[in-house]
Amino acid sequence: MGQLSTRETVWAIVKASSGNLVEWFDFYIYAFFSVYFAEQFFTGTGQTGAFMQAAGVFFIGFLMRPVGGYIFGRISDRFGRKDAMVVSILMMGFGSLCLAALPTAATVGAWAPVLLLLVRCIQGIAVGGEYGSTATYMSEIAQPGRRGFFSSFQYVTLIGGQLLASLLAVIMTHTLGGDQITAGWWRLPFVIGAVAALVSLWLRSGLTETTSKSDRHHEGAGTFREVWHHQRSFWVVFGITCIGSLTFYTFSTYMQKYLINTGGFSKGDVADTMPVCLFVFMLMQPVIGAISDKIGRKNSMLIFAVAMIVLPVPVLNAIGRQTSLFDAGLLIILAMFFLSFYTSISGIVKAEMFPAYIRGLGVGFTYAIGNSLFGGSAEYVALFMKQHGFGEVFPWYVTVVAVFGLIAVLFMHDNREHSTIDNPGGSAYGKRPATAS
Structure with a gap:
């Protein structure tokens, strides 16, 4: 693949990231609308029991991400990024x-939660495969010297999907009301997600492939055995993913419940505040991504890791004591600013x-393991500690994980000298010689 012009690069980024936005929108509308349909699938448990079981299905979707990361990582490396996406x-x-057409317990009885779980597993595999494929593609298609800026749009669309899901929930709640949504309108967001996926499918079908035939036919292409020969890369990626995912879900999805449970704010006010925070967070991504092109990825990650050691305890405690939702929102945005360096x-x-020949699997599978363990569990761990009377321990838990994340960052090399994309022959990440078949 020759170097694309800026216009061609932007258009490729738009086409690739469109699917990222749609997939995360589809994944998160379940979280926002499950409060309306949970009791229709999980009967005989009461509202709290139904909510817990619906949340359990959401978490199982996270646990399926490593499966998706492995399957689509292999597809990405052996058949190309475009096919995987x-x-x-x-x-x-x-x-x-x-999901839009699923029968409820009133129609199929005990099969309803089983079918719900099955469909969510399919979506968990899909979104688990999305990250690695999109991350590698957007990194490879970006122009040298501007890779941080262009690849930042992966999280612009990831946050954007989450933001659109939350905005749709706010709009439907204010226009239709809870009773009508419960009566069947909860299916509409899933229909919208399916239609949006078709649009993204059309856009992605015209993508330019970034892998070469020699990389796809490499004897070790898409094998975990080959990934394991790059253990330094594996453990560094795993370490930074653990703290990155934990803090991302702490200051995005968990904040809604933290402001209600600990801060004492009303659900409606919090529902109106969090989209604003997410919007500001989304706008930060390309700015901080461009900064990483100037100061280097390792320095950006050092800023993030040190901030996540220093900030969680004072910031979370301060948010919990606020009487003004505006001030609490500013504190969340402060944390999101430093989180943006990751x-x-x-x-x-x-x-x-x-x-290149193991990039899809190395990124996607390794990320999915850390993300499912620490990202998917973040809200549950925080609520468990709160429920059992030691919620103040959670910020310290984040800090401890951040210490291990800092250790992983210290084992990174400066991308300006050791990027396997820009300097494939000069990487210091334990490259194992092998021949292409």
Whole structure:
């Protein structure tokens, strides 16, 4: 693949990231609308029991991400990034369409929660495969010297999908009301997600492939055995993913419940505030991504890791004591600013540690393991501690994980000298010689 012009690069980024936005929108509308349909699938448990079981299904979707990361990582490395992204968006759209048409317990009895779980597993696999494929593609298609800026749009669309899901929930709540949504309008967001997936499928079908035939036919292409020969890359990616995912879900999805449970703010006011915070967070991504192109990815990650050691305890405690939701929102945005030094370069910083023939699997599978363990569990761990009377321990838990994240960052190399994308022959990440078949 020759170097694309700026216009061609931008258009490729738009087409690739469109699927990322749709997949995360589809994944998160379940979280926002499950409060309306949970009791229709989980009967005989009461509202709290139904909410817990619906949340359990959401968490199982996270646990399926490593499966998706492995499957689509292999597809990405052996058949190309484009094929992996096309299949993942097709699978996610199919899952959304199935959710829109799922029968409830009133129709099929005990099969209703089983079918719900099955469909969410399909979506979990799809979104698990989306990250690695999109991260590697956007990192490779970006122009040298501007890879941080262009690849930051992965999290622009990731946050954007989450933001659109929350905005749709706010709009439908204010226009239709809870009773009508419960009566059947909860299916509409899943229909919207399925239609949006078709649009993204059309856009992605015209993508330019970034892998070469020799990389796809490499004897070790898409094998975990080959990934394991790059253990430094594996453990660094795993370490930074653990703290990155934990803090991302702490200051985005968990904040809604923290402001209600600990801050004492009303659900309606919090529902109106969090989209504003997410919007500001989204706008930060390309700015911080561009900064990483100037100061280097390792320096950006050092800023993030040190901030996540220093900030969680005082910031979370301060948010919990606020009487003004505006002030609490400013504190959340402060945390999101330093979090952006990770999210804006989350894809590129990992892609630059693996050679092309295992980049999809190395990034996608390794990320999915850390994300499912620490990202998917963040809200549950925080609520568990709160429920058992030691909620003040959670910020210290985040700090401890951040210490291990800092250790991982210290083992990184400066991408300006050791990027496997820009300097494939000069990487210091334990490259293992092998021949192409």
